Amino acid sequence: MKRLFGKLNNFFRKPFVYAVIFSLILTGCVGYSLLAVFVIPSYETAVTYAKTNSYLVTEDTEESETEDVETTEEIKAETIITDSTYSDENITITITTKVVNDTTVYICDIYCSIQYLQTALANSTYGTNVTEKTSEIADSVGAILAINGDFYGANKKGYVIKNGVLYRDTVRNDSEYGDLVVYSDGSWDIIYEDEISAEELMEDGVVQLFAFGPTLVYDGEIVVSEDDEVDRSMTNNPRTAIGIVEDGHYVFVVSDGRTDESEGLSLYELAQVLEDCGCTLAYNLDGGGSSTLVFMGEVINKPTTLGNGIKEREVSDIVYIGY
Amino acid sequence: MFTSDTKTKMTHSLVGYFGTTVFLFVFYLVYKNFAFGEDSEYMRCAFMAPLFGGLIIMTFMALTSKGMRKYRLFYNLWNSGIALVVAGCLTKGVVEMSGRDADCHIPYFIAAGVMFLASVAVFFGRLSYRQKKIEQI
Numbered sequence: 001m002k003r004l005f006g007k008l009n010n011f012f013r014k015p016f017v018y019a020v021i022f023s024l025i026l027t028g029c030v031g032y033s034l035l036a037v038f039v040i041p042s043y044e045t046a047v048t049y050a051k052t053n054s055y056l057v058t059e060d061t062e063e064s065e066t067e068d069v070e071t072t073e074e075i076k077a078e079t080i081i082t083d084s085t086y087s088d089e090n091i092t093i094t095i096t097t098k099v100v101n102d103t104t105v106y107i108c109d110i111y112c113s114i115q116y117l118q119t120a121l122a123n124s125t126y127g128t129n130v131t132e133k134t135s136e137i138a139d140s141v142g143a144i145l146a147i148n149g150d151f152y153g154a155n156k157k158g159y160v161i162k163n164g165v166l167y168r169d170t171v172r173n174d175s176e177y178g179d180l181v182v183y184s185d186g187s188w189d190i191i192y193e194d195e196i197s198a199e200e201l202m203e204d205g206v207v208q209l210f211a212f213g214p215t216l217v218y219d220g221e222i223v224v225s226e227d228d229e230v231d232r233s234m235t236n237n238p239r240t241a242i243g244i245v246e247d248g249h250y251v252f253v254v255s256d257g258r259t260d261e262s263e264g265l266s267l268y269e270l271a272q273v274l275e276d277c278g279c280t281l282a283y284n285l286d287g288g289g290s291s292t293l294v295f296m297g298e299v300i301n302k303p304t305t306l307g308n309g310i311k312e313r314e315v316s317d318i319v320y321i322g323y
Numbered sequence: 324m325f326t327s328d329t330k331t332k333m334t335h336s337l338v339g340y341f342g343t344t345v346f347l348f349v350f351y352l353v354y355k356n357f358a359f360g361e362d363s364e365y366m367r368c369a370f371m372a373p374l375f376g377g378l379i380i381m382t383f384m385a386l387t388s389k390g391m392r393k394y395r396l397f398y399n400l401w402n403s404g405i406a407l408v409v410a411g412c413l414t415k416g417v418v419e420m421s422g423r424d425a426d427c428h429i430p431y432f433i434a435a436g437v438m439f440l441a442s443v444a445v446f447f448g449r450l451s452y453r454q455k456k457i458e459q460i
Contacts, residue, residue: 018399026410033414033427154423173424237359258359288359288422 043127044167081296086144091116091321093145095295100255101269103236103262106293106301107277108145108252110321114186117250119149119162119208122316126160126167128153131314134292135299143320146294147240147252150212151286153316159198161209162317169198177213180242180283181206188244188281190215210283210319216241216271217282224284226268236264238291238303242319243274243282251277252319254293254300258307289313333384340377344370347409351416358420365428366416369409376405383446394449400442407435 011017036042079088086093092111097104110117120141122132130153138146152160158172159179175193182188184205191201193211201209216224238257244250253273257264265273267284274282289305290313302310347370355362380401383394411431418425 019402022399022403022406026406029431030410030414034417037418037423037425037427038421156425158424 039129041127041129043125043130086296091144093321095300100273101263101265103255103257103265105253105255105265105273107273110145110250110252111248112321113248114182116321116323117182118320118322120318120320121162122314128156131316133312133314134318135294135297135312137318138294138320139297141320141322143294143322144296145252146318146320147254148286148290148292148315149317149319150210151290151316152211158211159193159201159209161198161201161206164207166198166202172211178215180210182208186247190218210285212285214267214284216267216284217243217274217279220280222271222275224267224271236266237287238289239265239270239287240285240291241270241274241282242285243277243279245278245280251279254291256302258304259302262302286315290315333381336381336384340373343373347373354420361420361422363416363419365412365419369412369416372405372408372412376401394446397442397446397449400438400445404435404438404442407431407438411435
């Protein structure tokens, strides 16, 4: 034992042995840390599966399912679809394309009951680094219109409430940006995670929560300054935002960016677009390469991450209009 | 005051710490340039670890000039602490500049704290041992 210890001691006394071994171990640790953050999927369980606040739950499930099939078939018969519009008995969507500050912006005017504004998770699975293209998620749920969501899966903290289910109740580090909440009665509001617990939000009737930000328009006024930026990101970027004009009238906005054709929008320019649409409340969602707009199964905008190719980025969740 | 061997070691150390400091700052500027304007305080301040850690260690080197070899474990532990702080800052910086949020830097900072405390304990333990030896003589 003494001899072994002596040999080890002599080995580590050799020049650079300790440095090389320590460097290899440290490099391995850093590599694993980065893989855990960016690549390795982590499938997690929801805090609660109780859908007590979901407007999607009905008491007489069997009867309502039959009614839903009949209603859906009736609705399909009356549906009018063009390249940029959709209309049936319950949902009306109009997509307008305009150029703002050398950037192509897609504005979706949506008239529907709040129950048709839903969210969906990548691979129908909750967890970090669980991702899928917006168009694929949209296809899996039969979305009429879909945009990327708040990419909850990029972070380990922050409330996650989707379709009335509470998945995560830890407070996000940048809670000062505020979260957009949608209540079961159709009202929208901005809350701050360090001021109210996730359980209280569920008790208050929150069915959807978006944790990205910042808030762009509140009470009809632009609340983001011309210097505000999301996590100090570049001024002009592809953007995604969601807003409400009044109960039953919602707006989705997606802009291109990082290309020769479209420079991108600053947060203030994005807020101006939503204010011009008449939004009383508007909120910024994940932008950059995540910004994607899907209508009737087709990607409408030009999503790009580095500006050197049009390609969808895989995201963790979407917001969609559908049955 | 210093032997030529000591001067050589200190010069090498000075070059190493200064070079690492400059490299980390330049790395931050280059990375920021390709990060679509994203920024991170952790990556921006990573260069401070070898800068201040090096200044402190150079002071210790000056104090222990006559027996630097006997303090090798102290230097290894101290430099390990600096490396861990840098690793934590860079990891957190990469995550922040991608737009994400994760507390991946905390284990590195905790390990660095342990290394720094261990190195100081080893230093004073070694110093005390040498003083006793001198007194015996």
